[in-house]
Amino acid sequence: MARPTKTPASIIIHYDEHRLEVPAGRTILTALEAAGVRLVRGVGCRGGVCGACSVLFRVPSRSHDLSAGLMCQEIVQNGMEILPLPYVPQRKVRHDLELAEDETAAFHVLHLYPEVNNCIMCKECVRVCPMKIDVMGYVGMIKQGDLKAAARESFTCIGCQLCVARCPSSISQPNAALAARRWYGRHMEPKAEHLEKMREKIDSGHYAPIMRRLRLLDAEKFQALYQRREMEPDDAPPGTWLPDDRCML
């Protein structure tokens, strides 16, 4: 399935003091590679979720803005000047998710990252975020102790650190958000009771004889059993439907 390559019009970009002629219509990442640049740092999943390929860029003919994005997502433009930002020094606090009795999770997160209080609301983090997250918004939510809202708002954060690079108050927003989500998840989100029940059922040895029986079935009977599986209806309300044959439960 070789893909026929078209020869699109080429444009000029500026990278690391080099003037490079690259094919138009590509992402910065594949355009650089097409020009013979072999990247080691500043490239990861190539699919917009790992945050390795952060980049600052400017397109003088378009606007005076310093823009930010991901090299695997941003399309090259003529005259674009780019600076990959593979690493940003950030503040990261070690913690173990253990909560003292007189504390709340929200208080603890604020204690880990007190610099969220220094936010001057310049909104630069919101402007540069490639995931269009309301970064300043969730910083405010952490400040106010609303971890649930902060967890929801920051949920698609890929940790690209562009907001960290641009924050005049030296906040490491993604790390504060990660702490907020984990402390919320551990201490405030309701736990799944059915999961705990299943775990206990397994620990009690309930499934050992059932598994043994399955493993001893000859191939033909086992395959027949597979073919006869009852399918849980797609629209069955959670935790209500049960199969007719319950010997596997």
Added chain:
Amino acid sequence: MTILPDFLRDSAKKVRTTRETRLAKRQRGETFERFSLSDRRALIREYHPDFREDGHRPLAMGASRDLIVPTELANLLEAWPRPKIASLCEERATLPPPDMATDILVIGGGGAGCAAAITAAEAGARVMMTTKLRLGDSNTVMAEGGMQVADHECDSPAQHFLDVMGGGHFTSDPALVETLVMDGPGVLRWLEDLGMLFDKYPTGRMKVRHGGGTSRKRLHASGDVTGLEMMRVLADRAACLDTITVQPFHPAVELLTDDNGRAAGAILEEIPSGTLRVVHAKAVILATGGFGRLHLQGFPTSNHYGATADGLVMAYRAGLPLRDLKDCQYHPTGVVYPEKLAGLLLTEKFRGLGAQILNRHGDEFVFSLEPRDVTTAAIIRECGEFANGVRLPGGETGVWLDIPMIDYIHGRGTIEREFPGRFKEYLRMGLDIRQVPLLAYPTLHYQNGGVVIWQDGKTDMPGLYACGEVTGGIHGHNRLMGNALLEILVFGRRAGVAAARFAASSGEARNPGIGHLEPFLEELAAMSVPRERIAPRLLPGYGRVPHY
């Protein structure tokens, strides 16, 4: 308002036209007919890339001689060491003294590596994690769909066992599968305790969905960024433990073994400098992931930049047997349009929620939730022999994934809520997936086979453990969606426990070195393997040669 280019518009219109009929059919509870087991087999044999003879060859040497594997992989398994290692071998030089020493060396910084490192460190071992790129750069972070765990009332590990075995065409190692399904609920609970967030009802009950080949709704997700959420939680936990040190940009290029044939560390090669670093360890855990970036048969891939089979190469040189490597997973729905995302995934969760796969006439031609290899073969047939694919000006073909159908079934707002990451991503590109279907074609997604392991992640070499995509046997010839995220945690944690126990009881290795390479190199010479064939490859060759 989304506007598709001319060459797609007519066909996309047909998708819209047939949608009402398809919706009505669905509401009557009717689905496109599923294939019988024998039809499945015939379809796969005829159309799946695994069965293309020119894409495979038997291994000519080593512990798994005669095992049929993809040609690209065979050429790496039968290859010379990297130049600096080769010169160490030629001079028969004694290795330089170790740069670092640790109890447990974990090679790989994805989900399996992190789970292993965390568990080993919690068991009291000193752990060093060495990764090719950064901690967390892996296929784990890219997983969107979810994780299978049997935890609801209508479900059980036994039912899960049945689904895994059947999905893998009854070729999996039953003992490994039993471990996988029985450990599942415990692992999920562990994640809850680490503060990982899942889609839940307000009562705490997990939201679950069907995936291809499941008989119960058992896929647990975190929006459409399940892997990202899992990876950042695991990496954070690893970073919070002071007995774990991380060496980023230090891929391992060779294992060390001692006089008694036991694993004793590894040689790392810093990139891009090429500096070698020797690490001594009492036990080694191989968690290097898969081989998607080898672009088997020229297929695009959904894998991350570092997926180049390094672990298989190192393990094979150390004499470990491999299995099921002929069988690759081509995810049925990789992106064809928009072109700049070619190869990336449109998660199976779209189909789990009702998005159907359609040909250029807007008609269904396969039940959307068949096991992945069946769907893949059906799409290749539809686009190839039946010529019912949608063709792009560049020659690529694809089939429609009717994502808007989801909002028709579950109500407006569902797509935006269930796929926040993807929804925003496509919107930025001017595509509103609530309104337009996307074009898809199979993409190289997962390495089903790998190093042979036992239930605790142990390999045939004392002191060497393996977990995650680098291993084989759990999924047999075909993996069901949602079992990879489960596998990396179940076997990562088990490998961590077993390696910590081994390290605590085994003492120091004697004369760690690369003596195990000698017979391997002799065999290479005897076979006149060309000298320019070098492995591990570490990174794909992009930037040196133009690629699509």
